[in-house]
Amino acid sequence: MLRQKQTSGFIVIGLLVTFTLGVFMAAKPAYAAATCGSTITSNTTLTGNLNCATPPGITIGANGITLDCARYSITGPGSSLAGTGIDLSGRTKVTVKNCIVNNWVIGFEISSSSGNVLAGNTASSNGVGFFFSSSSGNILTGNTASNNKAVGFYFASSSSQNILTGNAAISNVQSGFYFDTSSTNTLKANIARGNGGDGFYLNALSSGNTLTLNAAISNEGYGYEDKSSGLGTAGTANRYVGNWAIGNKLGASNPPGLAR
Numbered sequence: 001m002l003r004q005k006q007t008s009g010f011i012v013i014g015l016l017v018t019f020t021l022g023v024f025m026a027a028k029p030a031y032a033a034a035t036c037g038s039t040i041t042s043n044t045t046l047t048g049n050l051n052c053a054t055p056p057g058i059t060i061g062a063n064g065i066t067l068d069c070a071r072y073s074i075t076g077p078g079s080s081l082a083g084t085g086i087d088l089s090g091r092t093k094v095t096v097k098n099c100i101v102n103n104w105v106i107g108f109e110i111s112s113s114s115g116n117v118l119a120g121n122t123a124s125s126n127g128v129g130f131f132f133s134s135s136s137g138n139i140l141t142g143n144t145a146s147n148n149k150a151v152g153f154y155f156a157s158s159s160s161q162n163i164l165t166g167n168a169a170i171s172n173v174q175s176g177f178y179f180d181t182s183s184t185n186t187l188k189a190n191i192a193r194g195n196g197g198d199g200f201y202l203n204a205l206s207s208g209n210t211l212t213l214n215a216a217i218s219n220e221g222y223g224y225e226d227k228s229s230g231l232g233t234a235g236t237a238n239r240y241v242g243n244w245a246i247g248n249k250l251g252a253s254n255p256p257g258l259a260r
Contacts, residue, residue: 034058036074040065046072046099055083057104063092069099069121078103078125085126088113096121107148110135118143123152129172132159132182139163146170152195155182164190171195176219181205186212193217198225199248207237215244216252216259223248224258234258 034044036052039061046069050057057074060067067086076082085101088094089111097119101107107123110116111133122144123129129145132138134157144167145152152169155162159182168191169176176192179185179202187209192199199216202209204227216223223245230237234257245252245259252259 034067040067044068046070046074048072050074052076055081055104056087057083057085057101059087060091060094060096063094066095066097067099068097071098071100073100073102075102076104076126080105084109085123088116091116095119100124101126106131107145109133110138114138117141122146123148125149128152128154129169130154131156132162133157134159136160136162139165140167141165142167144168144170145172145176148172150174151178151197152176152192154178154180155185156180158182160184162186164188166190168193169195169199173197175199175201175221176216177201179203179206179209182209184208186210187214188212190214191217192219192223195219195221197221198223199245200224202226202228202236202238204228207232209238210241211238211243211258212241213243215246216248217245218247220249222250222252222254224253226253226255226258 039059041062043066049072082104084106085104087109091113092115095117099121105127107126108130113135114137116138118140120142124146126148129148129152132155151174152172162185164187171194173196175197176195177200198221199219226236228237232238233240234255240258243259
């Protein structure tokens with residue numbers, strides 16, 4: 001009788017263990033693994049590099065979430081049809097950090113988006129590194145755009161009140177930082193080095209921007225070129241404070257007086 005009771009006890013314990021393991025195995029993971037073409041709607045961390053044969057890379061499909069690439073890369077097919085690496089279009093309060101995005105037409109696309117944070121990302125060997133269109137109130141800090149076929153950081157279509165701090169545009173084929181009809185943005189302590197055009201370019205319809213303590217080094221155009229006119233620094237419609245320009249092929253700035 002004692003032996004039968006012990007056997008029954010082992011059976012009960014075995015059933016409990018089996019049930020518990022079944023619950024754990026059925027439980028959903030803390031985050032879904034992102035793959036090429038994913039639209040993510042919750043906090044996501046990459047666990048490896050993504051090599052994508054067709055576009056897109058990753059699309060942000062919800063507001064208020066975080067994508068942390070953990071320094072893994074999202075690499076596109078590298079053709080004229082490559083599309084976008086990471087697309088934040090229409091999103092708000094999203095954080096994208098530690099991502100390396102290569103070989104897309106656009107590395108990071110931020111269109112009609114506001115209040116997002118991009119930190120510690122790299123866009124390399126794309127058409128445009130970071131592209132903003134009709135997007136306001138975004139924060140960019142510690143990002144790098146390098147060796148892109150056009151512009152490193154491109155702001156267009158009334159993109160305003162964005163804050164750029166400590167970003168670098170390096171060896172892009174055209175300008176490092178390019179503002180097209182984009183106003184009231186703040187640029188502080190950014191670097192444009194070795195770009196094929198100007199380090200920093202603002203067109204005639206970009207006004208009310210403030211550039212402070214930025215550095216333009218060894219660009220093929222001007223360090224700073226500003227086509228606007230107004231009551232700002234050196235007759236432009238923008239404000240320049242303590243900016244540096246060293247070794248730029250066409251000169252420190254156009255008009256003179258935007259940098260030292």
